[in-house]
Amino acid sequence: MNHTFPLLKVSRLxxxxxxxxxxxxxxxxxxxxxxxxxxxxxxxxxxxxVNLITGFVKPDSGEIEYRGNxxxxxxxxxxxxxxxxxxxxxxxxxxxxxxxxxLIIPLCxxxxxxxxxxxxxxxxxxxxxxxxxxxxxxxxxVSYKVASSLPQGYLKRLxxxxxxxxxxxxxxxxxxxxxxxxAEVASIVPIIEKxxxxxKTIIMIEHRLKELFRIADRVMVLNFGEKIAQGSxxxxxESEQVKKAYLGTE
Amino acid sequence: MLLGTLVYGxxxxxxxxxxAMGFNLTFGIxxxxxxxxxxxxxxxxxxxxxxxxxxxxxxxLAVVLSILCTALVGIVIYxxxxxxxxxxxxxxxxxxxxxxxxxxxxxxxxxxxxxxYTLPVFFDGSLSIGEVYIDYQRLIIALxxxxxxxxxxxxxxxxxxxxxxxxxxxxxxxxxTFGIDSDRIGAxxxxxxxxLAAVAAIVILPLGTIAVEGGYEVLINALAVCIVGGLGSTxxxxxASVLIGYAQTFTANYLEPHWxxxxxxxxxxxxxxxxxxxxxxxxxxxxxxx
Amino acid sequence: MEKRKERIDRGIKAxxxxxxxxxxxxxxxxxxxxxxxxxxxxxxxxxxxSAYWQEVFISMAVYALLAISWDLLISAGLVSLGQSxxxxxxxxxxxALNYYWDWSPLFTIPVATVFGGALCTVLLLPVLRLRxxxxxxxxxxxxxxxxxxxxxxxxxxxxxxxxxxxxxxxQLIALWLIQLALLxxxxxxxxxxxxxxGLVVRGINDNDLSVMSAGLNIYWYKAQVLFLAASxxxxxxxxxxxxxxFAGMPGFALDYSIMPVASAVVGGMGTFAGPMLGAFIxxxxxxxxxxxxxxxxxxxxxxxxxxxxxxxxxxxPYMQRKYHQFERWVTIE
Numbered sequence: 001m002n003h004t005f006p007l008l009k010v011s012r013l014x015x016x017x018x019x020x021x022x023x024x025x026x027x028x029x030x031x032x033x034x035x036x037x038x039x040x041x042x043x044x045x046x047x048x049x050v051n052l053i054t055g056f057v058k059p060d061s062g063e064i065e066y067r068g069n070x071x072x073x074x075x076x077x078x079x080x081x082x083x084x085x086x087x088x089x090x091x092x093x094x095x096x097x098x099x100x101x102x103l104i105i106p107l108c109x110x111x112x113x114x115x116x117x118x119x120x121x122x123x124x125x126x127x128x129x130x131x132x133x134x135x136x137x138x139x140x141x142v143s144y145k146v147a148s149s150l151p152q153g154y155l156k157r158l159x160x161x162x163x164x165x166x167x168x169x170x171x172x173x174x175x176x177x178x179x180x181x182x183a184e185v186a187s188i189v190p191i192i193e194k195x196x197x198x199x200k201t202i203i204m205i206e207h208r209l210k211e212l213f214r215i216a217d218r219v220m221v222l223n224f225g226e227k228i229a230q231g232s233x234x235x236x237x238e239s240e241q242v243k244k245a246y247l248g249t250e
Numbered sequence: 251m252l253l254g255t256l257v258y259g260x261x262x263x264x265x266x267x268x269x270a271m272g273f274n275l276t277f278g279i280x281x282x283x284x285x286x287x288x289x290x291x292x293x294x295x296x297x298x299x300x301x302x303x304x305x306x307x308x309x310x311l312a313v314v315l316s317i318l319c320t321a322l323v324g325i326v327i328y329x330x331x332x333x334x335x336x337x338x339x340x341x342x343x344x345x346x347x348x349x350x351x352x353x354x355x356x357x358x359x360x361x362x363x364x365x366x367y368t369l370p371v372f373f374d375g376s377l378s379i380g381e382v383y384i385d386y387q388r389l390i391i392a393l394x395x396x397x398x399x400x401x402x403x404x405x406x407x408x409x410x411x412x413x414x415x416x417x418x419x420x421x422x423x424x425x426x427t428f429g430i431d432s433d434r435i436g437a438x439x440x441x442x443x444x445x446l447a448a449v450a451a452i453v454i455l456p457l458g459t460i461a462v463e464g465g466y467e468v469l470i471n472a473l474a475v476c477i478v479g480g481l482g483s484t485x486x487x488x489x490a491s492v493l494i495g496y497a498q499t500f501t502a503n504y505l506e507p508h509w510x511x512x513x514x515x516x517x518x519x520x521x522x523x524x525x526x527x528x529x530x531x532x533x534x535x536x537x538x539x540x
Numbered sequence: 541m542e543k544r545k546e547r548i549d550r551g552i553k554a555x556x557x558x559x560x561x562x563x564x565x566x567x568x569x570x571x572x573x574x575x576x577x578x579x580x581x582x583x584x585x586x587x588x589x590s591a592y593w594q595e596v597f598i599s600m601a602v603y604a605l606l607a608i609s610w611d612l613l614i615s616a617g618l619v620s621l622g623q624s625x626x627x628x629x630x631x632x633x634x635x636a637l638n639y640y641w642d643w644s645p646l647f648t649i650p651v652a653t654v655f656g657g658a659l660c661t662v663l664l665l666p667v668l669r670l671r672x673x674x675x676x677x678x679x680x681x682x683x684x685x686x687x688x689x690x691x692x693x694x695x696x697x698x699x700x701x702x703x704x705x706x707x708x709x710x711q712l713i714a715l716w717l718i719q720l721a722l723l724x725x726x727x728x729x730x731x732x733x734x735x736x737x738g739l740v741v742r743g744i745n746d747n748d749l750s751v752m753s754a755g756l757n758i759y760w761y762k763a764q765v766l767f768l769a770a771s772x773x774x775x776x777x778x779x780x781x782x783x784x785x786f787a788g789m790p791g792f793a794l795d796y797s798i799m800p801v802a803s804a805v806v807g808g809m810g811t812f813a814g815p816m817l818g819a820f821i822x823x824x825x826x827x828x829x830x831x832x833x834x835x836x837x838x839x840x841x842x843x844x845x846x847x848x849x850x851x852x853x854x855x856x857p858y859m860q861r862k863y864h865q866f867e868r869w870v871t872i873e
Contacts (some may be wrong), residue, residue: 054753080755092750094743104736105743109755123736166755283673334849340619341848343676344801347621348844351798355837466684466794473681477674511688518681522666527674 006065007032007201008053008170013062015048015225022048024225025062030170035192035202037212037233040222041245046205047089049222050174054086055079066170081111085168087159089175089205095148099136099158102147103127106165115167127165134161134191153184160191170201177208185211213237221245254382255503261388263495264395265454269468270475270487271398272446278482279406280439281419283342286327286350287447287472288465293353294320294448295460296362298369309370317448324444328437336436354465367460369452391453395491398446403484415439419482474514478521480528489529493517546870547861574863578726578816582719587712594715598783600823601718602776606796607803607815608725609772614809615733616765617745619672622679624796625663626773627780628686630656634778635702635787645706649778656774661767668762680797687792701788708782718779722816725772729812732768741765799823802840805847808854817856 006029015023023045030036038046051057053064055076064072071079093102106112107123131143134157142154150158156176163171173192177185185208193215196202206212213219213233221229221236223245229236236242269291276284284290294316301312331349335341376385406412417425418432418439425432447468455464479490494517498510521528586597606623613620634652637643643651667678691699708714732738743751744758751758781787800815803822808814822843829836851858 056749056752075757076752077755077757080753085755086753088750088753092747094746094750096746097739101739104739105751105756106754108736108740111755162750162754331845331849335852340614340672340676341852343619343621343673344805345845345848348798348802348841348848350841352838352841352845355835355841359833359835359838470681470684473677474685477677477681481673509692511685511692515685515689518678518685522678526666526670 005032005068006030007067009063009065010053011063011065013049013052013064014060015045015052015057016060022225023052023059026222026225026227028220028227028230030201030203032201033196033199034217035196035204035215037216037219038203038205038222039207039209039212039219039236040228043224044222044245045225046222047174048225050086050172050203050205053079054084054172077109080109080166080168081114083111083167083169084172085163085166085170086172087163087174087176089178091152091155091159093147093150093155093158096146098144098146099150099154100124100127100131100143102158103130103161103165106162109166111166130161130165131158134158134164135187152179153181156180156184157188160188164195168200170203171195172203172205174205175207176204177206177211189215251503253380255499257379257382257384258388258503259496259499260392261384262499263492264392266471266475266495267395267399267488267491268391268446268450268454270472270479270491271402271484272443272450273469273472274476274481274484274487275402275406275415275446276439276443278476278487279419279484280415280436280443282328282332282436282439282443283346284324284327284332284440284443285343285347285469286353287443288467288469289350289353290320290324290327290444291447291451291468292357292460292462292465293323294444295369295451295455295464296357296367298448298452299367299460302370313452316452317445320448321441321445324440324442325437327444328440332436332440333433350465350469354462358462362460363462365459368458369455369460371456387453387456394449394453398449399484399488406484411435411438471514474518476528478517478528480530483528483530486528486530490517542872543869544872545867547865547867549865550863575727578813579723582723586715586719591711594711596824596827598715598718599827600820601722602780603796603799603803603823604816604819605718605722605725605772605776607800607807607819608722608729608812609769609776610800611804611809611812611815612729612733612765612769612772614804615738615745616741616762617672617748618668618762618766619676620679620769620797621676621801622681622683622797623773623800624792624794625679625683625686626656626660626770627777627796628683628791629660629770630774630777631781631787631791632696632702632777633659633774634781635705636696638705638781639697639702639787645708645782649775649782652778652781653771653775656777657767657771660770660774661763664766664770665763668759668766683792683797684794687789690789690792697788699789701786701790703786703788705781705785705787707785714779714783721775721779726812726816729768733810733812798837798840798844799826802844802847804854805844806855808856808858811854811856811860814854814856818854821855 008030010029011027013023013026026049038049040046048057052059055071055074055078058073062072063070066082066084069082071082094105104123104127107126113119128143132138136142136154136157147155147158156179160173160176163173176188180188189211192202204212204216216233218231219233219236220227221242228241228245229239273284273287276282297319298312298316301307301315302309307315327346327349331345332342335345371387372390373386376383377389406416414425414430414435417428417430418435422432475487475490475494478494479486494514497513497517501509501513586594589597606627609626610620610623630652633656634648637648637651638645663682664675664678667675690696696702733741740751740756741761744761748758777791780791799819799822803818804815805818806822807816807818826836826840829839847854
């Protein structure tokens with residue numbers, strides 16, 4: 001077995017809210033450059049896991065290591081400056097601002113400043129370029145429209161752009177495809193593949209299994225906060241446990 | 251000395267608890283900002299005085315009328331002011347605070363100032379616990395405080411209305427889907443909170459005079475207790491009242507009375523550094539509001 | 541026949557953030573006039589006022605500064621019900637430096653401004669992590685408690701305060717100082733809030749989780765904003781100390797907390813010019829109403845309620861809208 005130093009290492013992570021065990025002694029590794037899918041029925045702890053990794057929620061016990069750094073319990077801004085970015089399941093744009101102004105805020109972060117060599121540069125231009133990369137048509141001036149007037153497909157792309165703007169090495173996408181039509185998903189997939197080609201590691205939480213399985217290298221299945229299967233897409237779908245989790249028993 | 255401190259500490263704590271309870275019910279538990287609380291307290295005091303002295307009503311009648319009227323005033327404030335700015339926390343605070351200010355200073359303007367404005371005690375006289383004399387009024391304060399706290403605790407946990415109060419603070423939309431009319435429940439919560447203020451006023455004001463400054467004091471004390479105990483937690487209010495009440499009494503008896511305010515400040519400062527959302531609060535830190 | 545209100549921009553398309561694409565004097569005047577009026581009006585007209593009205597004006601300027609400082613905090617989502625905390629701290633700092641160590645106003649004022657700002661920021665630091673309502677509660681309670689503490693422990697002069705402090709060498713200097721401070725703060729804060737830094741600050745108010753996930757430490761930003769606002773507030777306190785030659789408990793008075801909020805509510809939150817306008821209206825009004833005694837505060841209170849409920853956007857945005865657009869009734873087809 002080829003031993004590659006894991007980019008992200010999660011060990012025995014536990015989190016409960018009141019009486020509900022959201023994440024239950026979860027352990028897994030992410031390899032650099034792979035597209036790792038996390039799936040599972042509703043309530044299986046996927047979003048809580050993302051919140052734990054990105055610092056929005058503190059775990060009850062367990063360790064999270066990123067590139068050898070123990071980031072358990074770190075606040076979100078510190079974790080971002082190490083190179084992890086996330087998108088939100090419920091899109092959270094700044095509705096009153098034009099689309100490209102939404103990107104100014106991540107472009108003001110210390111990480112971007114560091115990567116630019118200590119200066120911010122022309123943030124407006126960078127924002128417009130980023131939006132074009134995720135599919136905001138330049139000649140239709142969509143980027144200048146106020147966020148509240150944009151449809152869901154564009155808002156999702158904006159959310160993706162906000163993540164990319166942070167120049168992450170690990171990008172976590174929480175249900176990016178939800179609410180999108182097949183055509184919209186098909187147009188976003190090349191963007192994600194391009195990111196992977198650029199060397200970024202990507203974690204995708206998804207419900208849209210067919211679309212995910214086309215691009216994922218490995219998939220992990222959660223149920224009630226526990227890992228019930230991990231492997232390639234085919235391996236995972238063969239598992240009896242996974243079928244039971246999604247479809248229930250006879 | 252020690253016995254005296256213990257007994258009077260209990261009284262002090264009871265006073266603080268009574269003051270904080272009404273405020274906590276509307277603001278902490280139901281999420282309805284009511285910074286006119288101090289004004290409502292003073293209002294009910296003056297109203298009772300007017301009913302007793304200018305109208306010459308029987309004490310019991312005046313008390314009941316006063317409580318009912320104050321509750322009504324609470325409802326009126328809710329519908330006229332709070333409802334129109336509901337949802338915008340800042341506007342709620344400012345509007346109710348402004349109203350409270352207007353009410354209190356209106357009393358000052360109409361010259362409700364002076365030593366003749368007092369309320370009578372329930373029973374004259376005192377009893378002795380060991381070598382300590384405690385007047386009946388203070389005893390009644392302690393009893394009522396304990397009684398009301400227990401009642402409120404059970405009320406907010408086991409009655410439909412009490413649970414509705416908590417529901418509209420936690421998630422108004424979901425509460426609506428359960429058939430809880432958040433407007434009416436909010437008004438009810440204001441009514442209850444104002445009635446509690448009236449009860450507190452009727453029991454506590456006989457210890458001194460009814461003064462407009464008292465309204466500000468009430469707000470400060472209620473806020474201090476809520477900050478230390480944790481907004482929204484009945485148990486926390488109780489704890490904080492006992493903590494601050496006894497700390498103040500010990501300071502007054504064993505050190506100097508004028509250090510009492512320092513005690514409250516230290517309590518707040520310590521809480522802010524150690525557990526900013528209060529001792530028993532269930533507020534999550536910002537990050538955990540996912 | 542139903543009608544609806546239609547708003548149309550005026551013919552002058554010269555609303556830009558940067559100074560380019562202005563093609564005529566008319567456009568420049570359109571943009572410049574609203575900004576020039578306060579500058580010229582203040583610096584030009586005030587030296588000619590009578591002594592009494594100069595005093596009133598200085599009072600207006602002080603409250604306007606407190607209101608603008610409040611506005612900066614609200615732009616970050618921090619509701620301050622205790623601007624008097626900043627005033628009182630600045631006032632006592634300058635007073636103590638002057639009283640105990642004989643420092644001249646030239647030094648007490650800058651030092652009190654910076655240290656006052658720092659002290660208040662440190663005091664309020666723990667509350668920044670909590671929901672907005674705690675900030676409001678703590679800022680309301682702190683100045684009232686500190687005031688009572690001073691009364692009880694009789695430190696810093698107790699109820700009498702520190703008297704006999706040094707005044708400004710010249711009334712005109714006092715006048716110029718406050719006006720320059722006011723204009724600098726007004727235009728300075730407007731610049732800040734319209735910059736990308738200000739965008740982050742406003743983003744924190746709008747949606748702090750989003751800003752957090754963008755890799756920014758929102759508490760650091762909030763602390764910076766708090767320091768700026770607290771410093772401006774402390775400046776007013778230090779200034780007031782040398783104006784009145786006195787520093788005492790009245791520095792923590794409720795008045796200094798309520799007026800800025802009322803001014804901002806009346807004038808329009810978030811616009812900086814709005815709170816200044818509000819102060820310029822409310823302070824002379826209260827001066828005229830002074831004869832009514834306690835009724836004055838009744839007015840403030842009612843004003844607050846009426847404006848919060850009736851005209852929530854405030855006067856300045858209303859005026860701004862009228863300036864940039866005109867409205868007309870149009871029939872619905």
